[in-house]
Amino acid sequence: QVQLVESGGGMVQAGGSLRLSCVASGTIFRVEAKGWYRQAPGKQRELVAGITSTSSTNYADSVKGRFAISRDNAKNTMWLQMNSLKPEDTGVYYCKAIDKVTMTIYWGQGTQVTVSS
Secondary structure, eight states: OEEEEEEOOEEEETTOOEEEEEEEEESOTTEEEEEEEEEOTTSOOEEEEEEOTTOOEEEOGGGTTTEEEEEEGGGTEEEEEEOSOOGGGOEEEEEEEEETTTOOEEEOOOEEEEEEO
16 A cells, blocks of 8 residues: 655745655555646646656646755655745645556555635
8 A cells, every 4th residue: 555645735925945755665666757737626636747767857837936846765755845925826736656567557545735815
């Protein structure tokens, strides 16, 4: 079994910063963290930032230049540095990981980010 635990969310004013963390535990020797998603109230979950096996990154247009995703496989941890936050960044942020053999997808429980104007 695999568990993903996000942390670092909170409430900030527009222009502020937050750093989210996602720590994997359990049977994780073949699990790789793949990205951060967010879900705003009444909206579908969307990709915010992704990272490949070779650490190439991709970002939603709305966060390019403001967010940065990183991962340390030795620490089983993935981060999302969020700068210059905007009210439209508000939502629940989830990390996603994949079992590279079975392609099973795992999600964390989510961490709330609220940006006030």
